[in-house]
Amino acid sequence: MERIVVGMSGGVDSSVAALLLKRQGYDVVGVFMKNWDEQDENGECTATQDWHDVQEVCGLLDIPCYAVNFQKEYQDRVFAQFLEEYRRGRTPNPDVLCNREIKFKAFLDFAMKLGAGGMATGHFVRRGQREGRPLLLKGGDPAKDQSYFLYMLKEAQLERALFPVGDMTKAQVRQVAQEAGLPVSRKKDSTGICFIGERNFRRFLQGYLPLREGEMRTLEGQVVGRHQGLAYYTLGQRRGLGIGGAGDGRRWFVIGKDLGRNVLLVAQGEDHPALYSRYVRASQPTWIGEPPAGEGVPFRCGVKFRYRQGDQPAWAVRLGEEIFLRADGLQRAVTPGQSAVLYAGEACLGGGIAEEAGPEPMAQVDGIFPEA
RNA sequence: UGGGGUAUCGCCAAGCGGUAAGGCACGGGACUUUGACUCCCGCAUUCGUAGGUUCAAAUCCUGCUACCCCAG
Numbered sequence: 001m002e003r004i005v006v007g008m009s010g011g012v013d014s015s016v017a018a019l020l021l022k023r024q025g026y027d028v029v030g031v032f033m034k035n036w037d038e039q040d041e042n043g044e045c046t047a048t049q050d051w052h053d054v055q056e057v058c059g060l061l062d063i064p065c066y067a068v069n070f071q072k073e074y075q076d077r078v079f080a081q082f083l084e085e086y087r088r089g090r091t092p093n094p095d096v097l098c099n100r101e102i103k104f105k106a107f108l109d110f111a112m113k114l115g116a117g118g119m120a121t122g123h124f125v126r127r128g129q130r131e132g133r134p135l136l137l138k139g140g141d142p143a144k145d146q147s148y149f150l151y152m153l154k155e156a157q158l159e160r161a162l163f164p165v166g167d168m169t170k171a172q173v174r175q176v177a178q179e180a181g182l183p184v185s186r187k188k189d190s191t192g193i194c195f196i197g198e199r200n201f202r203r204f205l206q207g208y209l210p211l212r213e214g215e216m217r218t219l220e221g222q223v224v225g226r227h228q229g230l231a232y233y234t235l236g237q238r239r240g241l242g243i244g245g246a247g248d249g250r251r252w253f254v255i256g257k258d259l260g261r262n263v264l265l266v267a268q269g270e271d272h273p274a275l276y277s278r279y280v281r282a283s284q285p286t287w288i289g290e291p292p293a294g295e296g297v298p299f300r301c302g303v304k305f306r307y308r309q310g311d312q313p314a315w316a317v318r319l320g321e322e323i324f325l326r327a328d329g330l331q332r333a334v335t336p337g338q339s340a341v342l343y344a345g346e347a348c349l350g351g352g353i354a355e356e357a358g359p360e361p362m363a364q365v366d367g368i369f370p371e372a
Numbered sequence: 373u374g375g376g377g378u379a380u381c382g383c384c385a386a387g388c389g390g391u392a393a394g395g396c397a398c399g400g401g402a403c404u405u406u407g408a409c410u411c412c413c414g415c416a417u418u419c420g421u422a423g424g425u426u427c428a429a430a431u432c433c434u435g436c437u438a439c440c441c442c443a444g
Contacts (some may be wrong), residue, residue, distance in 0.1 A: 009405090082406090093406040148407070191404050201407070234407050244397030245383025251396070253409090270409090289399090308404070333408070 003027040004162060005111035006120045007103060008057070008065075010050030012184050013122030015057045016173045017164040019180055022061050023118060029114060030058040030065040033107060035074035035098075037194040044198055052186050060182065070106045077101040082209055087258045090337030091234040093149075095194045100152040120162035127149055127163060127278065128347065132156040136288050136348040137255075140167035145346040148307045151341040153332025200338060202232045202240065214262035216241065219255070219274060227264040229256045236275060241266060241331050253333075276330040279361050280305075282323040282340045282352030291318055291341075292349050298369050302343040305334050305354070306363060311343050315369045323352045324365040329355070 006029045007019040007051045022028045032054040033045055051067060060067035078097045085092035092325035105119065109121040109183060124139030124146045134155050139145040153161075165173050169190075177185035194197035209231045216225040227233060233240070237254045246252075247268045257275040266272050285291075293299040296316050302311025303325055314327040334340075334357035341351035356362070361369075 011405090013405095091407050095406050098406095146405075189404075194404080194405050197405095237408055238410095239398090239408090240396060243383090244384090244395090246396080247384095249384060249395050306408075307406070335407075338407075 001025065001027045001111035001267060002117040003029060003097055004117055004118055004120050005029045005031050005107075005114055005116040007107055008032050008054045008120065009190065010043075010057075010187075011122065011190055012140060012173055012177050012182070012183065012187055013124070013165050015053075015122070016168075016177050016180075017120050017122040017162075017185050018057065018061055018063065019176065020184065021162070022063060022166040028061070028063045029116065030061075031110070032062050032065070032067040032108070033102070033113055034067060035070045035102060036197075037071060039252050047195075053187070060180075063140070066109055067202060070102055073106045074098070074102055082169070082356045085193065086205065086209055086231040087338050088337075089230050090257045091335045091359050092337045093339055095149050096339055097151050098194050099150050100157075104150075104153055107345075108157065113162075118162055121166055123150065123163050124152065124166055125163050125348075126160060126166040126346075127161065130289075133289055136345070137166075137346045138348070139163075141149040141169040143308075145172050146307075148339070151288070151339065151351040153288065154213055154286070155289055156242040161331045173249050181313060193267075202228070205232060211218050212262060214264065216243070216266050216302060219267060224266060225254070230262060230264060233257070233264055235335040251333070266371065272360070275333055277334050277357035277359055278327050278330060279365075280323065280325040280331070280334050280340055280357045281328070281355045281362050281364075283321065283323065283355050285318065285323045285350065287350035289341055291345065292316075293318065295319065296368075300343075303347060304341045304343070316342060319362075319364055319370055322360060322364075324368075326361065326365075326369045 003019050006021060007026060008013060008014045008018060010032065016026055018030055032051050050087065056066055078094055078101055081097060082094045088371045097283045108119050123269050124141055124144040126137040126139060128135035128137045136147055136150060136153065136158055138147050156194050174185055209229065212229045214227055214230070215223050216227050217223050224246050225241065234252050235254055235256070241252050243266070250269045251271070252266050252268050253271065253272065253275055254264060254268045258265060292301065298315050298317040301314060301316050303314045306313060312327050312329065312331060314325050316325050317324055334354055336354050336356060337352050338354050340354050342349040
């Protein structure tokens with residue numbers, strides 16, 4: 001009987017994942033990860049409740065249950081980078097790193113040590129196969145597809161991973177949980193950074209990054225307010241600017257950062273041109289399997305610039321250690337540090353980290369894409 | 373100091389005798405395994421201030437105060 005180690009968060013998805021594997025006859029072991037030990041601002045530690053739920057579920061399923069602590073790894077391989085990105089004025093996505101470095105590396109290694117044939121999580125993604133090689137496919141619930149967070153996985157990692165709830169909808173997962181009498185069947189979906197949880201983001205960052213006040217200016221140079229520190233804002237952001245009544249009375253949005261002058265650039269109106277771009281340069285390309293085309297050869301694909309965004313039809317091309325993209329349509333607030341994830345239909349191809357975005361092609365790719 | 377004008381929510385701003393629009397900001401919620409966006413709800417018993425007229429005033433009258441403009 002093959003042993004599978006399930007990463008259990010105490011939520012419905014991973015609980016049902018364990019349940020399904022158990023029913024399929026695997027030797028299931030539940031493991032809870034604790035990678036962050038701070039309490040939230042209310043002095044609560046949701047991890048305590050989650051660990052409690054994991055134990056209860058495992059008891060019901062009659063499977064062994066352990067807790068592991070990857071705090072050190074999380075700190076070194078995820079959080080340090082996260083802060084460094086913010087210091088550079090960018091907006092990182094810690095969860096894509098967390099998946100590559102913690103859940104599908106540190107945790108996977110741990111599972112192997114337990115003698116498992118593989119690991120499983122409650123992610124809403126499916127694993128496909130082509131010519132004997134693993135594919136990462138979107139989840140069966142289009143509203144819940146989480147492939148965006150897993151695009152950095154390599155074949156070797158995918159090969160050992162199972163996603164038991166990947167072809168189900170959220171509603172089906174909850175129903176299975178309820179029918180099985182799992183106590184977490186109605187537990188609210190978790191949000192916020194994985195393992196850290198829902199936070200007042202500015203306050204959270206203030207614990208790690210110094211305040212450095214400065215001006216908020218329009219593109220024309222007019223000072224319209226003050227900011228508390230560039231790191232606390234991200235492109236396309238509206239709330240928290242505190243600019244009211246100025247100009248024509250419309251909403252204000254962050255459109256850029258001038259690190260050198262410590263100036264936050266803002267513009268008025270949701271349709272402001274500075275908020276939109278078509279061309280994107282992305283670094284750190286990663287591919288699940290072989291890249292979809294040779295270097296310098298443009299190819300069609302779908303792109304997501306953020307979680308839960310529909311696939312944006314686009315052209316892409318690899319050049320050296322970078323990916324260049326041209327979306328068919330205008331993209332709102334493509335933000336440096338965020339991930340651009342590429343798709344071919346249901347399959348996630350991989351992706352990269354956005355470095356810059358703009359309405360005009362970068363010099364490296366001027367004229368390289370076929371005319372629309 | 374004369375002459376004129378304006379004073380309504382943190383900001384902008386409707387209102388013109390009948391019992392305080394709206395926008396932005398802000399607060400709360402929904403959505404959401406990043407950050408955002410979006411959506412919903414809330415947000416002046418009170419109209420610079422003190423009196424007066426009137427059944428009834430932010431709206432009319434008078435004094436005072438503040439600011440702005442023009443004279444000087």
